[in-house]
Amino acid sequence: xxxxxxxxxxxxxxxxxxxxxxxxxxxxxxxxxxxxxxxxxxxxxxxxxxxxxxxxxxxxxxxxxxxxxxxxxxxxxxxxxxxxxxxxxxxxxxxxxxxxxxxxxxxxxxxxxxxxxxxxxxxxxxxxxxxxxxxxxxxxxxxxxxxxxxxxxxxxxxxxxxxxxxxxxxxxxxxxxxx
Numbered sequence: 001x002x003x004x005x006x007x008x009x010x011x012x013x014x015x016x017x018x019x020x021x022x023x024x025x026x027x028x029x030x031x032x033x034x035x036x037x038x039x040x041x042x043x044x045x046x047x048x049x050x051x052x053x054x055x056x057x058x059x060x061x062x063x064x065x066x067x068x069x070x071x072x073x074x075x076x077x078x079x080x081x082x083x084x085x086x087x088x089x090x091x092x093x094x095x096x097x098x099x100x101x102x103x104x105x106x107x108x109x110x111x112x113x114x115x116x117x118x119x120x121x122x123x124x125x126x127x128x129x130x131x132x133x134x135x136x137x138x139x140x141x142x143x144x145x146x147x148x149x150x151x152x153x154x155x156x157x158x159x160x161x162x163x164x165x166x167x168x169x170x171x172x173x174x175x176x177x178x179x
Contacts, residue, residue, distance in 0.1 A: 026121075042168050047108050049104050049173070050110060051098045051110045051115055052110065055098075055110065055112050055115055056098050056115070057113075058066055059083070059116065059117060060117060062077035062112075063075035063077065063083075063117040064080070067165075068148075068164055068165055069164060069165060070163035071153075071165070072085065073085045073155060073158075073159070074151070077096055077118045077122070078117060078118050079119065079122055079134065079137055079138055079141055081093075081096075081119040081122065081144070082094060082144055083095070083117060083119060083153055086149065086158040086159075090120065091120055092120070093121075093143065093144030094144060094146075096117050096123075097118055097123045098115055098116070098117065098118075098121045099115070099117070099118040099126065100114055101114050101115070101130075102130060103127075103128040103129070103130065104128075106128065106130065120140050121141055122140050122144045123138045125140030126139075
């Protein structure tokens with residue numbers, strides 16, 4: 001018996017159809033005999049799937065600021081939903097993800113120009129689609145209305161203090177409250 005097997009023999013051992021074997025060779029998704037799509041191996045793309053830390057930071061800085069709040073802690077996502085910095089990649093009305101505008105699965109790169117802050121629920125509803133209307137995403141968003149007191153409690157719980165942007169303080173800078 002031969003010690004070195006060919007790609008085709010390995011694929012047959014794994015039970016892949018000829019269409020799947022060809023998809024794996026070419027790096028394109030192909031329809032398989034069992035009625036599903038076969039993705040190419042992940043090593044076919046050299047770009048990272050997740051956004052690098054510096055891109056996430058720059059994306060956060062580009063998101064809309066919440067008036068009267070510390071911009072390092074509070075922002076609005078691409079749809080205008082309120083999001084809290086400490087609640088990344090969780091499920092809830094203040095939670096968010098860094099979303100690929102053009103999905104990674106469709107060739108979108110993990111760069112700042114393709115990054116947006118998006119509430120987790122809206123991001124899940126968007127999935128790998130590009131033709132989703134803003135209205136549909138707004139309907140899938142989790143509505144969350146917080147009073148200033150509620151936001152203070154969130155900050156106090158997460159950071160141990162409360163920061164507000166105040167136009168009343170000298171120079172319009174940040175004021176810190178230890179509640």
